[in-house]
Amino acid sequence: MMENPCTGFTFKSPEISGIAHFCGFGYDHLSDTYKVYGIFKKEGPSGMESSTRIYTFGPTSSWRRIDDIPLFLFRVITDMPSAFDNTTGVFFSSKKACTINWSIKHVVLYFDLGKESYGRFPLPVRESGYCTHLCVLRDCLSVCYEDARTRRWIMWQMKEYGDPQSWTTLAMIPFHPQLPLMGHPLRPLYISQSDVLLALSSNFQMVLYNLNDGSFDFPVIDSPSDNHHSLFVFPTWSSKQFIPSAAALHETQTQAYYLLKPVCTFSWLLLAIMRRLSLLLASLCVLYHVAFSFNDGQVANGNFEQGPKASDMKGTVVTKRDAIPEWEISGLVEYIKAGQKQGDMLLVVPEGAHAVRLGNGASIKQRIMVIKGNYYSITFVVARTCAQNERLNVSVAPDWVVLPMQTLYSSDGWDAYAWSFQADYSLAELVIHNPRSKEEDQACGPLIDSVAIKALYPPRPTKINILKNGGFEEGPYIFPNTSWGVLIPPNIVDLSDHSPIPAWIVESLKAVKYIDSQHFSVPQGNRAVELVAGKESAIAQVVRTVVGRTYLLTFDVGDAGDSCEGPMVVEVYAAKENTRVSYESKGKGGFKLGFLKFKAISTRTRIVFLSSFYTMKSDSSLCGPVIDDVRLISVHNS
Missing domain, CATH: 2.60.120.260 (Galactose-binding domain-like)
Incomplete structure (x- = not known):
């Protein structure tokens, strides 16, 4: 049975027995029909017999026998699933054609739903790797495969369907310790408008990867339960919204990863797919809010754009301990605006319009929720003003570092530094402190602009x-709008037993x-x-x-x-x-x-x-x- 839970459309198809080795489902817009494709094996008079069949949903339709896959074109002598990278076809729709696609060896094999014929074109050239996974991302046929040499997953997009010259690298995703070891596929599902990739690991773990800053997130949602324990279904789509609308669902493509029983009925399969799709979409709505509630990046008000009230300031000096939102101050702290002058020196703010200056002995502090025992890096942007021997103390108890800033590495006076710590508690208290004596010139304190945090994962050796x-690839947070990189202090001043660049x-x-x-x-x-x-x-x-x-x-x-x-x-x-x-x-x-x-x-x-x-x-x-x-x-x- 085919069922659309959003529109209420249902259609029952005849059953067919046999073991399904391959299948695919798609919509042919040229004939305005839905079609199911399958290769079935069953016991016959002379042993195991194989047949390729297609079903077109309509008032007079039934299962029809069609030509088998021309495996000889690929020098494959068997149609067993092990010869293919994906046994569930990926539906792709364009103005030219609607096709079901499989990857086999170094090519894409496709079945044209309109012409009911086969074709092929090469996959992008790769030096090493396996575990190829086809998908549709941003209305383009895409492929993700593991590069064993560099230990990354590489995603490619075919900008013009069927044109091998249009394969373009979309992203390079580094290996992550929370994901299964290399040799397992990563299944991309969707890329949001904000360039966040939603993917599924081989152990069915949700993965969110930010294509802009390289950060990972691993949200957890409860899988909806039903009576089909042998079926796991996950939807993919190529619309421009993170969650498809009800209207778009009519033409939503689906991929199923399932274990088939000896007698496979497509009516049961399609019904289970559509039911699970509607339930999982509701879960994804929750996921959309939860996943983005925390990511590696700036801490709360990390760029100080939310400033104190005028009543909490005396000139540039902040007079109230909690006047700067999300921060707690101690000592003489100034709230600086871009373009402000200090004598003949023009104070420049690298990002946004505001920063803070720490007078001698002054500090800023923020409490951050972390996971006890995990490693984190702190990235912050700092500039000295007039003191040549300026230093900065950064700490999350019991770890700390004192950074000497005699050396200017960039030409504009601003440098980004990173420092790491291991969380001894679930609530980390980050303190940035100017250790200079209060008797010295208060106007020569360092300027702090942006502060960010990133989780670090201990890397492992490989074969x-x-x-x-x-x-x-594993390292501190880099601010996307800056172009000066991040400085890693030497271990002679960083007395912790871990580094912002792990290992x-x-x-x-x-x-x-x-x-x-x-x-x-x-x-x-x-x-x-x-x-x-x-x-x-x-x-x-x-x-x-x-x-x-x-x-x-x-x-x-x-x-x-x-x-x-x-x-x-x-x-x-x-x-x-x-x-x-x-x-x-x-x-x-x-x-x-x-x-x-x-x-x-x-x-x-x-x-x-x-x-x-x-x-x-x-x-x-x-x-x-x-x-x-x-x-x-x-x-x-x-």
């Missing part, structure tokens, strides 16, 4: 990389810069590290090794595409070996592959990267070579 977080240590006197692909040229994935202070800017990781075993370290060296020009050299150290990789930067992006082979002399081996030279841009800001895609594998001694 293809002994190093953890070798692509730097890595900033082993130097100066910071390193954490950059993203939205604002910089990144060799692989979405994140990388720029060594911005010569030999005073180094990053390291300690890995487990076997004494006497030979290892091969590979990595990318390049430039960030930030107009940092000139010769660059990266020095790499491991055990008793080292190498120097030269790179001539034109400041427009690019990279080269470097490697180092070494024999382990200890059960712990320290891998160190540093820049040989100081490099500066034309605006006098610091820059340097980019490190990315660091991999370590064990090789034969020969």
